[in-house]
Amino acid sequence: MNDQPVFDEMWGHGSDDARTPYKEFYNWFEGEDPARLRRKQREAEEVFRLMGITFNVYGKSEAEERLIPFDIIPRIISGQEWRTLSRGIEQRVRAINAFLHDIYHRQEIVRAGRLPAHMISQNAAYLPQMIGVTPPGGIYTHIVGIDLVRTGENQFYVLEDNARTPSGVSYMLENRETMLQMFPELFAKNRVQSVQTYPSDLLRSLAASAPKGCNSPPTVAVLTPGIYNSAYFEHSFLADEMGVELVEGHDLRVVDGRVAMRTTRGYKPIDVLYRRVDDDFIDPLNFDPSSTLGVPGIMDVYRAGNITLANAPGTGIADDKAIYSYIPDIVEFYTGEKAILQNVLTWRCSEPDSLAYVLDNLSDLVVKEVHGSGGYGMLIGPTASKKELETFRRKLVANPDNYIAQPTLSLSSVPIFTKQGLAPRHVDLRPFVLVSPDRVDITPGGLTRVALKAGSLVVNSSQGGGTKDTWVLKD
């Protein structure tokens, strides 16, 4: 399906020796009895089931909870590689925050002619309710997940900037926890950087973004749509780990100009709300009036500066796939530096020349919906049937603005453990970033998603992908 050779993170381009970061691991692996490893793999699954580490599948019976398959072979990144990635990620999230502030204020980037005005004014993710609003601490996107893919020894690309509500961090933590339980000896041999401070870093970062003059320490809470949401496990996990309340819309109301939660002793004001409810649903008075998940009037409290919402409403515009194609310009515009991390080459189908190119080369490209996510509504040209290509061609012609196209990347692979032994599978990587007024924290690790089917490029858990523990080595 692809002529470029696949870069395997353990074996490089087919060498006989494991690449340096994997050497120690591979020595251990070779000395292990496969039967013991198979038993451990089953044990790991049992741990996940018992801990209820599940996600709910939309469209299935509401009680259905599924496990995300976990693979015991870690994905290993050297300290050197990580340093480059971190610098690039930090530069990117700083630029994204500056961009968000700008487009809700003076729109210098549009005035400077670096971004067409309609990219903002006609974007569904742009919220007029946020115009002129500066969030407490000036931060728009506090919690970011940058999706990266790798194609070679030194080639990393950003695939997506998840600036609104990145999920998956609980898997990063539980995967590590599971590996520590299963194979403690591995962590004695390899110097793996710890990820376990994420919950306390998150709490610190949220508290640092609290409105001025609030309680000390600020009261933080996590807002979830409820137990039927696909990421409910993660919401409760994070609230639990941070030691803060997990609230739903019906636990909250506006009392005396503050957002307050109903406790057994009356209403208690909240200073920082880590909300995992989408913009549309967060306030029936200001957005979707039919929503029962939000809090009537919360936007008015927010605009008055009396609560911090993380992430801010209206940040979604920064992870829109059409804006994505401008991110290298955005980085340059706000930081004055060249972007350290590369974007994947992207054709905006809204532009006639690009559309013509995309239509001519459809079977070589990946086409995505501008606002889509989760791997839904996308076309992978090289593996699509003739019929699928034709259907998509019609969609493209009918509504070109809704699509972007990218070349099919030759994603790197990392071996998974199968009955037949090690077998390469494609992976991506989502590191997690915390932004507060005084600093940017990037947890050394992240979520590695892996396609479990041989040759498949779709790593999404909703479509049968699995996860791996992600190691960043100290070196």
Added chain:
Amino acid sequence: MLGKTANGLFWMYRYFERAENTARLLDTGQRIALTRSGNTDDEWDPILKTAGVADEYYTQHPEGLSKSEAIDWMLRSKDNPSSVLSSMLAARQNARLVRTALTHEVWEATNGCHMRVKDMLSRKVNERDLPSVLGALRQHIALVRGATHGTMMRNEIYNFARIGTFLERADNTARILDVKYYVLLPSIRSVGSAVDNVQWETILRSVSARGGFRLEYGPDAGPRDIASFMILDRRMPRSLAFCTHKICENLGFLAADDGGATPSIDAALDIQKNHLSKSIDDIFDDGLHEFIETMLGCYRNLSHQIERDFRFSV
């Protein structure tokens, strides 16, 4: 603590207690049926009544009572909100809601219990297998209780869990007694007969208290002693006096934290003062059935008052 969390804890532990009590009743039912020579389906009628699920059963089963259907109704029916399976699902659902208030051990035990029970009850349980299924069930619930005792902080989270447990248990003990006195043997002439004694034995078995009772009351003790044991004896962990005492104690801790009394603690203390300081002779003279009816009403009102006092919902 969030009112919603208090609500979830209260009901999580109520439903666990209900699942266990229904399992105990099933055990009792089977035992009564086995020790009677006739072994007719009718034996199950008082059991259904005790569990408070008889009316719905007859509505759903116009063809009448059958042993296997009665067992299935109490054990697995999704139409019966108090069946073991429904109670277990409701307990787990509430546990998910309040997960952040639970320790990892309690959550794991809850999950393990839920997985095992769902698996055991995925198909109809043969009467032959009933004792082992019920045994496994009690064991798994005991793990949740053990994890609760061993790992949970003694704070308001624990208090709400305990209040839910004991309100449900008091309700169940009262119902069991009522069935014995009102439903099983309406005729005063049978009192003291051989049948009567076997049934009292069975009642004691259903609350796992035969040995304890004999130890405390000796070999000659009769029905009145058993009633006294189950209503007034504070050493017996399923008695009304014990449960009510625990409810008062936990409401007291909540009130102390809060720096003031709530209407619910007054209501709970009133139950103790007005009804549980009587002698067993007074209770029998006024009528055991009437006494039980009064108690069930008191517990119901107390439950509503707790929901209001602690803002369980808007």
